[in-house]
Amino acid sequence: MSKIHVTTSVNGEEVEYLCEAQQTMLDVLRDELGLTGTKEGCSTGDCGACSVIVDGDVVCSCLMLGAEAEGRNVETIEGLAAPDHLHPVQKQFLEHAALQCGFCTPGFLVAAKALLDRNQNPTETEIRYWLAGNLCRCTGYDKIVRAVQDAAAEMRGA
Amino acid sequence: MGQEPVETKWVGKRIVRPDGVDKVTGRANFGADMNLPGMLEAKILRSPHAHARIKKIDTSKAEALKGVHAVVTGADFPELKAASVDGGEAQVNLKDLGENLMARDKALYDGHAVAAVAATSASIANDALDLIEVEYELLPHVIDVEAAMKDDAPLLHDDMFTSGVEPQPKKPSNIAARMEFGAGDTAKGFAEADVIVERTFRTAATHQGYIEPHAAVAEWTEDGQSRIWCSSQGHFAIRSMTTALLDMEEAELRVMPAEIGGGFGGKTTIYLEPVALLLSKKSGRPIRIVMSREEVFRGSGPTSGSVVKTKIGATNDGKITAGEVELKYEAGAYAGSPAMPGCMTAFACYDIENAKVVGYDVVSNRPKCAAYRAPGAPMTAFAVESVLDEISEKIKMDPVELRMKNAAKEGTRALYGAKFKQIGFEETLKAAKDHPHYSAPLGPNQGRGIACGFWFNIGGESTANINVNPDGSVTVVSPNPDIGGSRASMVLMAAEVLGIDPEKIRITIGDTASIGYSGLTGGSRVTFAVGMAVVEAAKDVVKQLCERAAKIWEVDFEGVEWRDGAAHPASTNVGDFDPLTLGDLAAQAGKLGGTVVGASSINARGAGPGFGTHICDVEVDKETGRVDVVRYTAIQDAGKAVHPSYVEGQMQGGVAQGVGWALNEEYIYNDDGQLENPGFLDYRVPVTSDMPMIDTVIVEVPNPFHPYGVRGVGEVPIVPPLAAVANAVSHAVEKRMEQLPISPPRLLSIIDG
Ligand code: FES
Ligand code: FES
Numbered sequence: 001m002s003k004i005h006v007t008t009s010v011n012g013e014e015v016e017y018l019c020e021a022q023q024t025m026l027d028v029l030r031d032e033l034g035l036t037g038t039k040e041g042c043s044t045g046d047c048g049a050c051s052v053i054v055d056g057d058v059v060c061s062c063l064m065l066g067a068e069a070e071g072r073n074v075e076t077i078e079g080l081a082a083p084d085h086l087h088p089v090q091k092q093f094l095e096h097a098a099l100q101c102g103f104c105t106p107g108f109l110v111a112a113k114a115l116l117d118r119n120q121n122p123t124e125t126e127i128r129y130w131l132a133g134n135l136c137r138c139t140g141y142d143k144i145v146r147a148v149q150d151a152a153a154e155m156r157g158a
Numbered sequence: 159m160g161q162e163p164v165e166t167k168w169v170g171k172r173i174v175r176p177d178g179v180d181k182v183t184g185r186a187n188f189g190a191d192m193n194l195p196g197m198l199e200a201k202i203l204r205s206p207h208a209h210a211r212i213k214k215i216d217t218s219k220a221e222a223l224k225g226v227h228a229v230v231t232g233a234d235f236p237e238l239k240a241a242s243v244d245g246g247e248a249q250v251n252l253k254d255l256g257e258n259l260m261a262r263d264k265a266l267y268d269g270h271a272v273a274a275v276a277a278t279s280a281s282i283a284n285d286a287l288d289l290i291e292v293e294y295e296l297l298p299h300v301i302d303v304e305a306a307m308k309d310d311a312p313l314l315h316d317d318m319f320t321s322g323v324e325p326q327p328k329k330p331s332n333i334a335a336r337m338e339f340g341a342g343d344t345a346k347g348f349a350e351a352d353v354i355v356e357r358t359f360r361t362a363a364t365h366q367g368y369i370e371p372h373a374a375v376a377e378w379t380e381d382g383q384s385r386i387w388c389s390s391q392g393h394f395a396i397r398s399m400t401t402a403l404l405d406m407e408e409a410e411l412r413v414m415p416a417e418i419g420g421g422f423g424g425k426t427t428i429y430l431e432p433v434a435l436l437l438s439k440k441s442g443r444p445i446r447i448v449m450s451r452e453e454v455f456r457g458s459g460p461t462s463g464s465v466v467k468t469k470i471g472a473t474n475d476g477k478i479t480a481g482e483v484e485l486k487y488e489a490g491a492y493a494g495s496p497a498m499p500g501c502m503t504a505f506a507c508y509d510i511e512n513a514k515v516v517g518y519d520v521v522s523n524r525p526k527c528a529a530y531r532a533p534g535a536p537m538t539a540f541a542v543e544s545v546l547d548e549i550s551e552k553i554k555m556d557p558v559e560l561r562m563k564n565a566a567k568e569g570t571r572a573l574y575g576a577k578f579k580q581i582g583f584e585e586t587l588k589a590a591k592d593h594p595h596y597s598a599p600l601g602p603n604q605g606r607g608i609a610c611g612f613w614f615n616i617g618g619e620s621t622a623n624i625n626v627n628p629d630g631s632v633t634v635v636s637p638n639p640d641i642g643g644s645r646a647s648m649v650l651m652a653a654e655v656l657g658i659d660p661e662k663i664r665i666t667i668g669d670t671a672s673i674g675y676s677g678l679t680g681g682s683r684v685t686f687a688v689g690m691a692v693v694e695a696a697k698d699v700v701k702q703l704c705e706r707a708a709k710i711w712e713v714d715f716e717g718v719e720w721r722d723g724a725a726h727p728a729s730t731n732v733g734d735f736d737p738l739t740l741g742d743l744a745a746q747a748g749k750l751g752g753t754v755v756g757a758s759s760i761n762a763r764g765a766g767p768g769f770g771t772h773i774c775d776v777e778v779d780k781e782t783g784r785v786d787v788v789r790y791t792a793i794q795d796a797g798k799a800v801h802p803s804y805v806e807g808q809m810q811g812g813v814a815q816g817v818g819w820a821l822n823e824e825y826i827y828n829d830d831g832q833l834e835n836p837g838f839l840d841y842r843v844p845v846t847s848d849m850p851m852i853d854t855v856i857v858e859v860p861n862p863f864h865p866y867g868v869r870g871v872g873e874v875p876i877v878p879p880l881a882a883v884a885n886a887v888s889h890a891v892e893k894r895m896e897q898l899p900i901s902p903p904r905l906l907s908i909i910d911g
Contacts, residue, residue, distance in 0.1 A: 022281070036191040037184015039419070041369040042451040046838035049369055077184035090182040094174045097803035100642035100811060102181035103188060103370040103419025125847075132847040135838060137367045137420050138642060140810030141846045143803070 208831025347480025370419020459528020764863025816879025
């Protein structure tokens with residue numbers, strides 16, 4: 001079976017890869033590009049561990065084909081921090097202890113970043129519904145929601 | 159006289175965890191992230207039948223597929239011996255362990271592994287699974303625990319004769335064990351009661367639901383230096399179990415701890431590691447196996463579904479005169495449900511003169527259950543705390559008051575035998591009563607429930623090494639996987655003893671060849687027991703540093719005292735010397751006898767029992783049967799919170815899991831004994847929008863056996879929520895909830911009578 005050639009942008013950098021027609025974006029990121037920060041919790045779109053941002057929207061990369069990334073703009077957890085400082089939401093997750101095992105964390109951070117990119121003053125309810133596609137089994141969500149609230153405040157300069 | 163809290167400088171501080179940046183940047187390596195050159199991907203074929211004899215397995219077509227390198231079935235494993243093996247927390251039956259790993263004569267549940275394939279890609283391995291021909295002879299199956307106990311139930315094991323019954327039955331059955339213990343005379347106790355409540359409660363089997371599926375990478379070497387990388391709650395236990403099943407010596411296998419994406423008890427056993435190693439041996443290549451979510455549900459351990467009959471009597475002024483519990487727990491396909499801890503914890507919160515508990519450990523055609531956070535305790539707490547709630551209604555007494563009147567305290571002998579030392583149960587009750595939540599008004603269709611819970615907590619074998627680097631910075635080596643921030647706790651305790659800033663300390667988790675054996679990350683033991691080992695190792699470092707200072711000053715060892723990270727003369731009589739800091743002494747290590755290495759190996763005793771009291775408010779939609787948790791407060795005695803944020807996190811996480819157990823989660827089987835909901839869409843765990851903020855109150859009644867008073871905290875918080883939620887719903891709809899989950903259809907039918 002011949003492979004598909006894809007040119008896309010991942011974390012602001014142009015990348016090219018070959019993928020099989022049925023290969024998911026998640027598998028491409030993890031196995032072809034070595035970006036293992038994006039996690040697989042279910043591969044059926046139900047846990048959000050594989051969340052990435054594609055052209056500004058949060059997407060479950062397990063539900064997207066690698067071939068669909070052609071010409072798009074993909075952001076993953078590896079691209080969230082600048083070389084010399086963490087994104088406010090990463091920083092607040094650490095301050096709030098909003099992670100225990102940390103397996104869901106990349107997905108939450110990516111989803112939260114997408115929320116904060118469009119709304120820097122979300123209500124608690126907006127945060128809870130925005131993140132409802134991300135499962136965390138460890139934290140009970142309390143500290144995650146607070147971390148996002150404080151990241152929003154930090155970004156507003158409040 | 160109670161033990162007073164210890165003054166601390168670092169213990170109790172909310173530092174950023176040492177592994178935090180790795181975990182928020184995606185750098186942390188979990189089980190499936192490992193990649194070796196030439197690595198093959200493996201997949202496991204699982205039985206689609208609940209109960210079937212395996213007559214023949216033909217793997218020839220799969221082996222012939224291009225890209226397939228090896229296939230194994232049960233026949234490839236060494237013969238199973240009747241023996242037990244160290245499982246890290248308890249001894250495990252080797253034969254059951256091996257058969258559960260890979261079926262031999264019979265498949266005992268939908269999802270039971272029967273063969274495995276290694277191929278150059280996961281998709282080829284999956285294609286090869288379809289080419290394996292298994293000839294099954296279908297056998298009648300049984301799923302329900304009470305049906306499995308019947309005389310004419312289909313038998314899973316023809317050599318299972320109930321233990322704990324005298325004389326032992328000659329006829330095999332699905333009842334692996336019966337257990338009973340008690341105190342006093344319950345008939346007399348019930349005769350003294352003004353009110354007696356008796357009910358039967360049921361809970362469904364639920365899964366631990368860790369978000370990271372099981373994963374392992376194995377590399378066999380012919381010279382006895384094989385390696386495994388996996389996420390587990392204890393790589394030493396993985397080593398014991400894997401080597402026992404493959405007839406290897408422990409030194410022939412090195413197990414590397416990957417980061418672990420949640421365990422909750424479910425990653426204390428083996429599902430993949432020996433299979434991966436055997437495939438590696440057969441193919442000559444490294445192997446990776448990663449479970450799919452469906453496999454996690456079908457093939458790894460849920461906890462027991464249960465039937466718990468409870469009868470409690472009390473006087474009108476709130477004294478419990480007698481209590482009885484009879485519980486039946488599903489073990490899954492092999493013996494070993496948490497029936498015993500279910501029995502032991504049932505009345506552990508209370509001082510009851512006349513009590514009796516009876517338990518049954520019952521096999522049926524379900525996946526073998528695995529430990530799940532406070533194994534066995536939430537189900538009996540659901541029953542007992544529901545009945546107490548009803549008694550408090552009947553005698554018109556505040557439910558906290560009723561519990562206060564009967565609360566276990568220092569000196570109480572628990573029904574299971576232990577005599578409690580200093581414990582903090584009453585303090586949690588008092589904190590509940592004083593909490594504004596307890597007296598806040600309720601809205602329409604709302605109800606409030608309270609419930610309590612107990613867990614033993616354990617200690618056990620623990621090791622730690624501390625290396626002092628030439629520049630005075632310090633590295634701690636811990637033997638236990640860090641699932642929820644334990645690195646931070648270890649660093650805080652080391653900093654406390656060494657008297658240096660935690661920033662100067664780094665920590666790593668040692669593999670099985672780099673540090674001595676330690677028990678599992680389980681039983682809420684790590685911060686307590688491994689923490690004690692770290693404290694001992696740090697004291698060892700301090701002792702060596704003081705010896706060196708004594709040498710430099712040419713004074714007696716007793717003349718040196720360690721304070722604020724430096725050696726000082728213990729008094730002016732010793733002499734007038736400038737303090738020697740850890741850095742000063744480290745810089746001269748070579749001249750003074752070599753690198754300073756602190757080490758400790760202990761069997762930690764005296765784990766302080768933990769207690770919690772929870773308050774839950776729900777709102778019921780009487781049209782749809784939907785229950786919303788609108789307010790929740792968890793109160794718990796932590797002894798001493800080493801890192802309070804992670805203690806709160808344990809409490810909040812336990813609450814969320816308990817809420818899921820109470821309201822939504824359940825294993826659903828069809829008539830053929832196949833699991834109908836092996837995915838997160840249909841097995842619905844609580845999501846962010848299902849939960850409110852979870853308020854926490856940490857009570858600190860020090861554990862006298864720990865240098866800083868620490869008690870385990872991880873398990874207690876899942877014990878009260880089942881009853882707290884159910885009691886709240888019962889009040890909202892004015893009908894008693896006897897069965898979990900309280901899903902919308904079930905609640906609607908109860909509301910509609
Ligand atoms: S792995 Fe994509 S949603 Fe779970
Ligand atoms: S921190 Fe473990 S799943 Fe979220």
